[in-house]
Every structure is written in C-alpha cells, then in structure tokens.
Amino acid sequence: MKFYELLIFDDVLPSSLSPFRTTEYRHFMNSFSSALISLEGWGNWIKGSGFSDELASLQFEPAMKSRIFRFQERRDITATIAYVTFLNNAYALLPYFEERGLPFIFQLYPGGGFELDQEETDAKLKAILLSSLCKKVITTQSITRSYIRSDRICCKDDKIVHIFGGVFNSNIQFDFSSDKLTFPDHKQTIDLCFVAHKYGGDLRSKGYDYFVGLARILAPHLPELRFHVVGEYDAGDIPLEDIGDRVVFYGRQPTEFFRWFYPRMDGIVSFNRPFVLTPGAFDGFPTGACLEAGFQGVANFINDPLGLNPEFEDGVDILLIGEDLQASAERILTVLRDKDRLASLGLGAYRAFRRVVDIDRQLATRQEVIASELLKLKGA
Structure with missing residues (x-):
C-alpha cells in the first residue's frame, strides 16, 4: 500500500493542454507528499493519444512523473485528503471518496458541468458540498460563491474559501x-x-x-x-x-x-x-x-x-x-x-x-487551505 498526504485527481493531466492544472498540481506535488490520479479525459480533446504518450511528453521531473497514476492503478494508493477540481469530476469521484472515507477539498471553477439554475447542477452541488467528507470548497468568481451560499444549495460560509481568479503564470518572463x-x-x-x-x-x-x-x-x-x-x-x-x-x-x-x-x-x-x-x-x-x-x-x-x-x-x-x-x-x-x-x-x-491574479498568492492561499486541513485531520 502506498500512502500519501494528498491525492490530486484530474481529468486532463498528464496532458499539457490546460496550463493552470500543470502549474497548480506541480506546485502541490512539490509541496506535499502527494500523487496525482489521472482520469484520462483528454481523449475528448486529442484522439489517439494514450496515457504513456502524454506522461512521456509532460514537462515534469522524472521523480514527479513516477507519482502520476492511471485511475485503474489506484487500488493500492491511499492518502489523508484528496483535492479535485470541477463539478463533474468531484461528483463522479464522490462514491470513491465515500467508499474509502477519504476527505476532500473541492475547487469549483466555472465550466466542468457547473451550470447556474439547473436542477442537475444543484443536485450535484448538494451531494458534494453537504457531504461531511467535503472539508473546503474553493470559489474563484463572486457569482459562484453567492450561488452555493444561496437557499438553493445552503453551503455554510465556514466551508467556503474565496480566491478570485485562477492559477495562471503571472510570473512569465516578459518585460x-x-x-x-x-x-x-x-x-x-x-x-x-x-x-x-x-x-x-x-x-x-x-x-x-x-x-x-x-x-x-x-x-x-x-x-x-x-x-x-x-x-x-x-x-x-x-x-x-x-x-x-x-x-x-x-x-x-x-x-x-x-x-x-x-x-x-x-x-x-x-x-x-x-x-x-x-x-x-x-x-x-x-x-x-x-x-x-x-x-x-x-x-x-x-x-x-x-x-x-x-x-x-x-x-x-x-x-x-x-x-x-x-x-x-x-x-x-x-x-x-x-x-x-x-x-x-x-x-x-x-x-x-x-x-x-498574482500566481504566488494564488498558489500560497491554496497550499494553506490544504495544509490547514491536513493538520486538522492528523490531529484528529
């Protein structure tokens, strides 16, 4: 059994199609004892590309690549807490989290199945956000925070961490x-x-x-x-x-x-x-x-x-x-x-x-959320 502090679940990595994921998850994998579990969703974007091909082309250090696994390889992997982005990903993984009693942090970006004033969205949000396993939800737009606070969802304020924007490389070398x-x-x-x-x-x-x-x-x-x-x-x-x-x-x-x-x-x-x-x-x-x-x-x-x-x-x-x-x-x-x-x-x-949208602040705030929840769980 392989044990980590943090398991990151994502539907696109190891493909490099989505830069914010590459930047954010690479930072977490450097900061915590962690692994990334790929749901291999890039097939919706690129045809004919497999996990091994995408992993080989990913610009990560070899030691970090060795901690990226396909979802079907997850059976002997466990962790203290999980991290997942986008509504559909979190909802699909909820039975997996519940089966293992695995607490998680949920990052709710626009897109990924998050649609305002839709019954299906509301049902998914309630299932995720009202679960005792959901320790924190990160919102990045004011409309998102207001929506999950509303009577439609009734997410408690103490579960919400609002960080405007997203993880984009503001430090890119450009003068x-x-x-x-x-x-x-x-x-x-x-x-x-x-x-x-x-x-x-x-x-x-x-x-x-x-x-x-x-x-x-x-x-x-x-x-x-x-x-x-x-x-x-x-x-x-x-x-x-x-x-x-x-x-x-x-x-x-x-x-x-x-x-x-x-x-x-x-x-x-x-x-x-x-x-x-x-x-x-x-x-x-x-x-x-x-x-x-x-x-x-x-x-x-x-x-x-x-x-x-x-x-x-x-x-x-x-x-x-x-x-x-x-x-x-x-x-x-x-x-x-x-x-x-x-x-x-x-x-x-x-x-x-x-x-x-300073990347250092974006990453540091998210890292603090994860670290804080890890400390709570380890002290429990």
Missing part, C-alpha cells in the same frame, strides 16, 4: 518596456486576436461571430489591421468575404506558442455569452486567455455580462465592450488609432492582471 512589439516601431501591422476553444459547432458562446463582425467594421478604417484566431476555428465557419486575406488561423496551440504569439499582439477580443453553450453555462472573468494575454501586455477588449469584474478599471486596465457591435467597434477604433493609448491599455492590463 513590457523591452519585450513588447508595437506598431509602427517594431512591426508594420496592428494585430487583434481571438483565442478560445470551440466546443462542437458553437460559434456564439465564446463570441467568435462577434469577433468576425467586429473585424468587418474595423478593417476598412485601418489598412494595417490584421486579425488572428487561435482555436478550432477556420475560414469555413463564417464567411469572411473581403477581410479573408487579413485573417490568420492557427488552430489549437500548446502553451509554448503564446510566449511567441502574445508579444506581437496589440489587443485581444473576448465577448462571452453566458447560457448559450448549454443552459446555465458561463465563463469566469477575465477568461484564462485574456489573463495570459494581459500578462504579456495585450490590451483587453472584453465584455462582462454577469458583472464579475472585481476591480479592473475600464479604460485603464481593460476596455469594456457590449452587445451594440457598432458602438463597441467605435470605442475600440478610437484606441487603435492612438498608438500611445493602445500601448497604455496594454500596459494597464500587464500591471493590473499581474497584481490581482
């Missing part, structure tokens, strides 16, 4: 004054990007249709303007008509790609529509792509349909856009025509995002 490429000093184009996964045939929930509409309005005013799309989108999704030669599609890309990509981008457009992909589904604010772009000085042109913005200042740290496409285009165009204003907005995101 705005020396590494940012700007128009016209370092390049001959002004570059706007759209970065999001495409789920099925959906073009609206992440706002790809909005981005194309915006591009069509902006393009005639600025001949130097170019548009860049990262994700599972292509030219056949929406007719590009007269802007087709000014749009570049990159497909899905690994984390390393963005260290080259974002320094060359002037702005990122994100127009998320809640409750479109599925009833009750919503995104956090800002999205992970927007945060990662902001860490490298990309101006954020984003919407906030659910009022989740904690403290970013409109016009300084971000530029808020809305349903009125023409009005949003005019607001963005004013910025794009003023290179100093555009640079200032990129610098605002660079400074504000690194301050508010």
Whole structure:
C-alpha cells in the first residue's frame, strides 16, 4: 500500500493542454507528499493519444512523473485528503471518496458541468458540498460563491474559501518596456486576436461571430489591421468575404506558442455569452486567455455580462465592450488609432492582471487551505 498526504485527481493531466492544472498540481506535488490520479479525459480533446504518450511528453521531473497514476492503478494508493477540481469530476469521484472515507477539498471553477439554475447542477452541488467528507470548497468568481451560499444549495460560509481568479503564470518572463512589439516601431501591422476553444459547432458562446463582425467594421478604417484566431476555428465557419486575406488561423496551440504569439499582439477580443453553450453555462472573468494575454501586455477588449469584474478599471486596465457591435467597434477604433493609448491599455492590463491574479498568492492561499486541513485531520 502506498500512502500519501494528498491525492490530486484530474481529468486532463498528464496532458499539457490546460496550463493552470500543470502549474497548480506541480506546485502541490512539490509541496506535499502527494500523487496525482489521472482520469484520462483528454481523449475528448486529442484522439489517439494514450496515457504513456502524454506522461512521456509532460514537462515534469522524472521523480514527479513516477507519482502520476492511471485511475485503474489506484487500488493500492491511499492518502489523508484528496483535492479535485470541477463539478463533474468531484461528483463522479464522490462514491470513491465515500467508499474509502477519504476527505476532500473541492475547487469549483466555472465550466466542468457547473451550470447556474439547473436542477442537475444543484443536485450535484448538494451531494458534494453537504457531504461531511467535503472539508473546503474553493470559489474563484463572486457569482459562484453567492450561488452555493444561496437557499438553493445552503453551503455554510465556514466551508467556503474565496480566491478570485485562477492559477495562471503571472510570473512569465516578459518585460513590457523591452519585450513588447508595437506598431509602427517594431512591426508594420496592428494585430487583434481571438483565442478560445470551440466546443462542437458553437460559434456564439465564446463570441467568435462577434469577433468576425467586429473585424468587418474595423478593417476598412485601418489598412494595417490584421486579425488572428487561435482555436478550432477556420475560414469555413463564417464567411469572411473581403477581410479573408487579413485573417490568420492557427488552430489549437500548446502553451509554448503564446510566449511567441502574445508579444506581437496589440489587443485581444473576448465577448462571452453566458447560457448559450448549454443552459446555465458561463465563463469566469477575465477568461484564462485574456489573463495570459494581459500578462504579456495585450490590451483587453472584453465584455462582462454577469458583472464579475472585481476591480479592473475600464479604460485603464481593460476596455469594456457590449452587445451594440457598432458602438463597441467605435470605442475600440478610437484606441487603435492612438498608438500611445493602445500601448497604455496594454500596459494597464500587464500591471493590473499581474497584481490581482498574482500566481504566488494564488498558489500560497491554496497550499494553506490544504495544509490547514491536513493538520486538522492528523490531529484528529
């Protein structure tokens, strides 16, 4: 029997498709006697890739890789406490935790089956959060905390730890004054990007249709303007008509790609529509792509349909856009025509995002939650 302090359960690792998982779980595996149990869910993203292939390509130290196991290898592994992220993962594992009497900490991000005002979501949340084995729940958006506190779920405040944002690498090596490429000093184009996964045939929930509409309005005013799309989108999704030669599609890309990509981008457009992909589904604010772009000085042109913005200042740290496409285009165009204003907005995101979503604080707070619960359980 192998015994650890902490068992981390995840549906994507050892695949490196989701950077926040790689960063967060690597930190925990360095900080605690721990192992990671893979549910091998990357098959929904990548076809034909097996556990051994993904583990071999994962950029972890060999000793750490030796503590990553497939779920079917779990029988001889036990621990003091478990850690699991996303609603569907936690609900699927609840019988496993109950069978073994294994206490757990639950991180409730948007997505992963968490859909507001849905009976199925509520039933799952109650089963997890009202279980005596659930020691803490980490929320990252104000709407999430309010929802589980409400009469729908009745989660007690002493079980909730609120940490705005997520685990994204704000310490990425990038200096705005020396590494940012700007128009016209370092390049001959002004570059706007759209970065999001495409789920099925959906073009609206992440706002790809909005981005194309915006591009069509902006393009005639600025001949130097170019548009860049990262994700599972292509030219056949929406007719590009007269802007087709000014749009570049990159497909899905690994984390390393963005260290080259974002320094060359002037702005990122994100127009998320809640409750479109599925009833009750919503995104956090800002999205992970927007945060990662902001860490490298990309101006954020984003919407906030659910009022989740904690403290970013409109016009300084971000530029808020809305349903009125023409009005949003005019607001963005004013910025794009003023290179100093555009640079200032990129610098605002660079400074504000690194301050508010500081990775060291994100990791330290989560580590403290785990350590505190471990001490309680060991002292019991």
